[in-house]
Amino acid sequence: MTALALGYLGMLTALGVWTWTVMSRARDIERRLASTEAALGLSDGNVDPVVDDER
Amino acid sequence: MGEQAGKTRFAPVYVVVGLVLIMAALWLPALMVESHDAQRSTYLFLPSLGVAVLTLGLLFKGGTHAGRLCLVLGYFGATAVLALAFLWVPSVPNDAFESPEAQRLFYWHVPSAWMAMIAFGVLFVGSALWFMKRSALGWRLHVAGSEAGLATGLMAVWSGCLWGAAEWGVPWDWTDVRLNSFALLTLLAMVLVLGRRAQPDGVESRDTFATAGLFGFVLVPFTYIATRIWQIRHPGPVIASGDGGGSLAPEMGALLGFAALSFTVLIVGHLMESVHLTSLEQRLDRLQGKLDAEVTD
Numbered sequence: 001m002t003a004l005a006l007g008y009l010g011m012l013t014a015l016g017v018w019t020w021t022v023m024s025r026a027r028d029i030e031r032r033l034a035s036t037e038a039a040l041g042l043s044d045g046n047v048d049p050v051v052d053d054e055r
Numbered sequence: 056m057g058e059q060a061g062k063t064r065f066a067p068v069y070v071v072v073g074l075v076l077i078m079a080a081l082w083l084p085a086l087m088v089e090s091h092d093a094q095r096s097t098y099l100f101l102p103s104l105g106v107a108v109l110t111l112g113l114l115f116k117g118g119t120h121a122g123r124l125c126l127v128l129g130y131f132g133a134t135a136v137l138a139l140a141f142l143w144v145p146s147v148p149n150d151a152f153e154s155p156e157a158q159r160l161f162y163w164h165v166p167s168a169w170m171a172m173i174a175f176g177v178l179f180v181g182s183a184l185w186f187m188k189r190s191a192l193g194w195r196l197h198v199a200g201s202e203a204g205l206a207t208g209l210m211a212v213w214s215g216c217l218w219g220a221a222e223w224g225v226p227w228d229w230t231d232v233r234l235n236s237f238a239l240l241t242l243l244a245m246v247l248v249l250g251r252r253a254q255p256d257g258v259e260s261r262d263t264f265a266t267a268g269l270f271g272f273v274l275v276p277f278t279y280i281a282t283r284i285w286q287i288r289h290p291g292p293v294i295a296s297g298d299g300g301g302s303l304a305p306e307m308g309a310l311l312g313f314a315a316l317s318f319t320v321l322i323v324g325h326l327m328e329s330v331h332l333t334s335l336e337q338r339l340d341r342l343q344g345k346l347d348a349e350v351t352d
Binding site for chain 2: 004
């Protein structure tokens with residue numbers, strides 16, 4: 001039972017870390033983008049540089 | 056703009072109200088009604104309904120943060136599932152298990168594998184869209200599907216090893232087709248994630264990874280039917296077995312349904328957030344390119 005409880009806690013922690021990592025990465029990039037775009041006076045919208053280059 | 060901001064501010068209210076409703080639905084009947092096994096499946100209908108209604112609310116009213124809010128809701132739902140599986144439903148006697156205590160892993164292992172199948176489906180659709188239409192959204196779906204497939208595949212493999220060790224006495228069986236085909240799928244996701252990080256982003260590298268994602272999907276139906284054809288170690292299906300019945304007790308089925316719903320909301324949130332994240336990274340790359348060009352000029 002102890003091993004099982006540890007396994008369960010590990011699973012919840014792993015799920016939490018994965019979820020938190022995705023959210024904090026998104027927040028970090030949003031902040032960096034907003035400040036860069038504001039500094040350059042740009043607003044690119046949703047673009048994919050590889051698709052753009054191919055066109 | 057104002058309407059969008061209004062939607063974004065409004066959405067967290069759904070999460071808070073929903074969480075309160077879920078907790079109330081979980082615990083109030085247990086306090087008020089005399090405990091009886093037959094009533095347990097009824098209790099679980101309410102939180103399942105709560106999660107379903109909340110998710111629809113988030114998807115329609117969540118605005119730009121719908122994915123993030125689904126993530127939070129799915130995580131709380133998954134936590135409730137694991138808590139219930141550990142503390143409540145395993146009291147159901149079931150002779151099908153050699154190691155009755157380890158049957159708690161059922162509510163973690165099966166939804167993880169279910170999430171992995173959704174993620175690999177998204178990987179396939181994204182790869183096909185990129186390969187055939189050069190769709191930017193297709194590439195974002197490919198990235199989201201491979202990352203989610205890796206994480207959920209590892210969860211299913213890890214829980215399977217723990218369960219196998221308790222139930223069979225060995226964590227892995229190299230002769231079992233289901234185990235090995237699922238491990239190959241997870242390995243494919245790992246190759247795609249690590250390979251993409253090691254290569255510069257370009258049309259050729261995307262074509263290569265999309266091809267791997269397209270052909271690798273063959274393993275999904277193969278994995279699904281593996282236990283129907285070759286039943287070596289991994290047990291056959293306990294639901295949707297095709298013979299008109301299953302071996303699950305009603306309480307177990309009810310919790311598994313709640314688990315499937317909660318974990319589906321979690322993976323949908325992850326996929327939406329990951330697509331959003333890739334889109335932001337592409338914008339940042341684009342800006343970096345412009346800056347580099349200005350410096351060069």
